[in-house]
Amino acid sequence: MNAKQIDQKTLLQNERDPLTHTPVHLLSLDTVGKHYGNIVALRDVTMAVDNGRVTCVLGDNGAGKSTLIKIIAGLHQHDEGTLNIMGEERKFSSPRDALDAGIATVYQDLAVVPLMPIWRNFFLGSELTTGFGPFKRLDVQRMKDITKKELAEMGIDLRDVEQPIGQLSGGERQCVAIARAVYFGAKVLILDEPTAALGVKQSGVVLRYILQARDRGLGVVFITHNPHHAFPVGDRFLLLKRGKSIGYYEKKDITLEELTAQMAGGAELAELAHELESLGGHTETLHEVQAEAAAVQAESVHTR
Amino acid sequence: MASTATLPSHRAPVIDERIGRRSPLQSLLGRPEVGALVGAVVLFVFFSIVAPTFLQPSSFATVLYGSSTIGIMAVGVALLMIGGEFDLSTGVAVISSAITASLFSWYFSFNVWVGVGLALAVSLAIGFVNGWILARTKLPSFIVTLATFLMLTGLNLALTRLIGGSVSTPSIANLDGFASARAVFASAVTIAGIEVKITVFYWIAMVLLASWVLLRTRVGNWIFAAGGDANAARAVGVPVTKTKIGLFMAVGFCGWVLGMHNLFAFDAVQSGEGIGNEFLYIIAAVIGGCLLTGGYGSAIGGAIGAFIFGMANKGIIYAQWNPDWFKFFLGLMLLLATIVNLIVKRRAELK
Numbered sequence: 244m245n246a247k248q249i250d251q252k253t254l255l256q257n258e259r260d261p262l263t264h265t266p267v268h269l270l271s272l273d274t275v276g277k278h279y280g281n282i283v284a285l286r287d288v289t290m291a292v293d294n295g296r297v298t299c300v301l302g303d304n305g306a307g308k309s310t311l312i313k314i315i316a317g318l319h320q321h322d323e324g325t326l327n328i329m330g331e332e333r334k335f336s337s338p339r340d341a342l343d344a345g346i347a348t349v350y351q352d353l354a355v356v357p358l359m360p361i362w363r364n365f366f367l368g369s370e371l372t373t374g375f376g377p378f379k380r381l382d383v384q385r386m387k388d389i390t391k392k393e394l395a396e397m398g399i400d401l402r403d404v405e406q407p408i409g410q411l412s413g414g415e416r417q418c419v420a421i422a423r424a425v426y427f428g429a430k431v432l433i434l435d436e437p438t439a440a441l442g443v444k445q446s447g448v449v450l451r452y453i454l455q456a457r458d459r460g461l462g463v464v465f466i467t468h469n470p471h472h473a474f475p476v477g478d479r480f481l482l483l484k485r486g487k488s489i490g491y492y493e494k495k496d497i498t499l500e501e502l503t504a505q506m507a508g509g510a511e512l513a514e515l516a517h518e519l520e521s522l523g524g525h526t527e528t529l530h531e532v533q534a535e536a537a538a539v540q541a542e543s544v545h546t547r
Numbered sequence: 548m549a550s551t552a553t554l555p556s557h558r559a560p561v562i563d564e565r566i567g568r569r570s571p572l573q574s575l576l577g578r579p580e581v582g583a584l585v586g587a588v589v590l591f592v593f594f595s596i597v598a599p600t601f602l603q604p605s606s607f608a609t610v611l612y613g614s615s616t617i618g619i620m621a622v623g624v625a626l627l628m629i630g631g632e633f634d635l636s637t638g639v640a641v642i643s644s645a646i647t648a649s650l651f652s653w654y655f656s657f658n659v660w661v662g663v664g665l666a667l668a669v670s671l672a673i674g675f676v677n678g679w680i681l682a683r684t685k686l687p688s689f690i691v692t693l694a695t696f697l698m699l700t701g702l703n704l705a706l707t708r709l710i711g712g713s714v715s716t717p718s719i720a721n722l723d724g725f726a727s728a729r730a731v732f733a734s735a736v737t738i739a740g741i742e743v744k745i746t747v748f749y750w751i752a753m754v755l756l757a758s759w760v761l762l763r764t765r766v767g768n769w770i771f772a773a774g775g776d777a778n779a780a781r782a783v784g785v786p787v788t789k790t791k792i793g794l795f796m797a798v799g800f801c802g803w804v805l806g807m808h809n810l811f812a813f814d815a816v817q818s819g820e821g822i823g824n825e826f827l828y829i830i831a832a833v834i835g836g837c838l839l840t841g842g843y844g845s846a847i848g849g850a851i852g853a854f855i856f857g858m859a860n861k862g863i864i865y866a867q868w869n870p871d872w873f874k875f876f877l878g879l880m881l882l883l884a885t886i887v888n889l890i891v892k893r894r895a896e897l898k
Contacts, residue, residue, distance in 0.1 A: 356775035368784035
């Protein structure tokens with residue numbers, strides 16, 4: 244198999260990014276770890292994010308994806324390794340800290356306040372004001388205009404920025420949150436499972452906005468458990484399993500099939516094959532799973 | 548071919564209609580206070596018919612006064628509910644404020660304005676403590692303020708008896724500054740021969756100020772966000788804890804204004820008063836369209852809710868009915884207004 248892992252050494256010495264040929268990464272993590280009491284949530288994770296690139300973090304439930312983004316977004320602090328922004332070591336104490344460093348996070352479930360109008364959501368926490376002293380007030384018209392314009396630029400055609408954002412579809416809401424992050428000068432955009440709760444068509448819409456954000460020069464961290472969503476838009480892929488990195492690839496070094504196989508894992512597939520066998524009657528599926536398991540096994544032997 | 552060529556031009560307006568704009572009437576119906584407004588109009592017409600004296604200007608001034616004593620508190624309570632929290636201690640906190648001013652001035656024989664200033668500090672402190680405990684413990688505000696309610700009830704009675712020696716605070720009418728304080732907090736203004744109590748003007752001013760803050764300032768945006776989805780608000784950098792503590796303190800301020808009125812309208816306070824009033828303030832806010840779950844509502848709505856309350860309260864007397872009916876009437880109004888709110892909101896949002 245030809246899935247070649249990115250040489251961690253090269254990245255860590257800040258020599259040269261194989262993709263952009265810039266010496267310093269926008270955001271980089273070096274052997275970062277985190278534990279809650281005696282439970283190790285994350286261990287030995289190394290990854291990098293660059294301008295105009297999409298770094299995908301893949302993993303099943305409980306793989307440590309949310310712990311990873313919580314560290315980058317400033318909700319939790321890591322206790323091992325280093326987190327660098329533009330080559331400078333940082334440790335965020337609050338989400339505000341991370342925001343100020345140019346890291347914007349779009350959460351799957353809490354991206355917006357549903358009952359508030361779209362334009363108020365767009366500017367929430369960073370409202371534009373006009374006037375001085377006690378007469379300082381919201382610049383409503385300007386905020387509405389900017390919201391409309393920014394969303395139109397992202398290709399979202401909205402009826403009315405005054406309607407509650409809860410009335411939009413899940414995909415549209417994600418897009419408003421992405422547009423908001425882009426407008427407020429985010430350099431790194433973290434997307435936490437933006438497609439998890441969406442249908443096929445809506446997912447496609449969100450993936451398109453991820454590419455739009457990338458084309459605007461943002462470094463995107465795309466967290467997902469779906470390799471079919473990650474592969475078309477990603478430039479690098481970090482695979483997590485049980486809190487550990489099990490692979491870090493460039494797009495040219497890996498295929499969708501290999502990515503899927505790595506995600507599923509040989510042992511799990513073998514187990515599934517065994518279960519199917521004991522149930523009986525699923526001959527065709529059984530053969531498929533067995534073949535898949537064998538392929539994964541062979542590959543992991545090869546890479547070792 | 549011809550049909551495919553005409554199809555796009557035929558479909559364009561259909562799509563436009565789907566994303567078409569709402570009529571002004573619909574956006575008016577989408578306002579939080581519309582249910583209360585309908586209720587207020589119905590009630591006004593009803594009492595105008597059954598009680599002819601209701602329409603006399605002097606009666607109307609009395610109705611407004613009754614509304615203002617609920618409305619001043621409803622302003623703060625409505626803001627707090629939009630911010631997603633409750634306060635059950637408001638009723639007795641009003642009396643606590645009045646007792647503080649009265650007992651302190653009386654005991655030390657100070658100018659009453661010193662007591663008034665101290666009462667303001669105490670009222671704000673009660674609000675701050677409520678909000679601070681809430682933020683630190685993350686307990687529901689229902690529990691926290693219920694505890695404050697009980698503690699303040701006990702303190703009001705115990706301290707009044709301990710210091711003043713009776714269930715009612717001693718008279719402060721002879722102290723310095725009493726006349727000027729009464730002029731500020733409990734006087735009446737004569738407009739076209741009608742005596743209008745000064746609280747009515749405070750009420751209107753506070754409603755206008757609260758509306759402006761809510762709709763046109765950053766803090767207002769934060770209040771809606773803190774009540775609508777505190778986690779989302781925090782994630783985009785809204786100081787949720789500070790906002791909520793500030794809201795509790797705003798309620799404290801409203802309580803101080805009303806407490807001072809209660810004190811200076813006479814010259815003493817009954818220490819056992821105020822219990823149960825907290826529900827009247829919450830009812831006014833709910834009738835006015837504030838959601839119990841937070842994130843939705845308006846200051847004007849709370850004012851209309853208070854006005855409904857005032858009309859029902861005095862209207863029953865003008866109609867020469869037995870005032871025993873008042874509570875029943877209030878419950879019915881609450882139920883009807885919230886149902887109307889629900890229906891109107893749902894219908895407006897569907898379109």
